[in-house]
């Protein structure tokens with residue numbers, strides 16, 4: 001995947017213009033509030049996703065303007081393609097001259113991964129964020145997994161409603177068992193999928209982390225579940241255990257008013273040198289861990305699609321020492337990478353530096 005040209009008009013603070021990025025590492029340098037993140041955000045929209053800053057579409061249009069337009073030429077599947085995005089109150093897209101039913105249809109055609117400082121909450125934040133990372137990444141590999149997640153959440157809502165009703169009569173007990181069985185049948189697939197994904201991701205992330213820390217630190221990921229099951233267990237074996245755990249928790253769940261165990265409560269522990277990064281990781285270690293996971297996600301995506309996604313790394317350098325910065329600049333090979341930073345990067349050997357000032361990008 002390679003962006004050959006990006007054009008922007010009335011997008012955030014960017015002055016209407018055109019940019020031909022380099023095929024390798026692109027560093028976008030500039031002081032605060034100049035438009036560095038804005039240009040990454042423009043690139044990201046071509047993945048079909050929403051702004052990685054959580055902005056509404058209308059917030060992307062330059063102040064005082066009605067609509068914004070973006071266009072991109074890129075190489076994917078070995079050929080030149082082009083896409084256009086128009087943002088009014090909502091986004092619309094055209095791909096290779098064909099109007100799409102929705103801008104999200106660009107997903108899968110143009111792929112990217114993004115690191116933003118907000119993603120540091122992956123380490124510090126609630127388990128939900130880590131589950132989401134793994135679930136979203138697995139959905140990209142196996143689209144049918146979306147349905148499993150939706151089905152699980154539907155049955156969970158029903159079981160939770162019963163827990164909240166606190167009705168412990170015989171009929172309720174029977175109904176509860178019915179939900180237990182269904183939840184176990186679907187939930188086992190989620191636990192199994194996450195374990196498989198983590199097993200694939202860990203060695204890749206570990207190798208990247210090893211490089212980032214100059215071989216001084218070890219990275220590891222572990223799936224933590226109330227269901228005690230090993231990596232090698234089949235979905236059917238996990239279902240039996242999950243069913244037993246759900247049954248054991250009837251009284252607790254009725255008291256709590258919701259389902260207290262299951263894959264919706266599981267966590268993914270990030271370990272550095274064997275210690276949880278959440279409690280013991282330094283700022284630089286936490287940043288390195290998130291980056292290693294994001295880059296590993298890109299590698300796994302490449303395995304399936306045969307295409308390396310572009311990497312958007314927003315403000316990744318701060319809090320990293322020189323050897324970690326050097327690794328990012330020089331060891332992410334054969335990828336098109338976009339890195340924003342405020343300080344010049346003398347460590348870069350092969351790559352291009354651009355400067356962003358007041359919404360204008362120059363070489």
Ligand SMILES: Nc1ncnc2c1ncn2[C@@H]1O[C@H](COP(=O)(O)OP(=O)(O)OP(=O)(O)O)[C@@H](O)[C@H]1O
Nearest residue numbers: 012013032033034035036037038059060061062063
């Ligand atoms: N819709 C908009 N219209 C016009 N300007 C906007 C719009 N949205 C944001 N801006 C402005 O864009 C400017 C640059 O934002 P951006 O987040 O890209 O800065 P940055 O260069 O990444 O800075 P930092 O180094 O602080 O992260 C900000 O001053 C912001 O006010």
Ligand SMILES: [Mg+2]
Nearest residue numbers: 036037315340
């Ligand atoms: Mg920024």
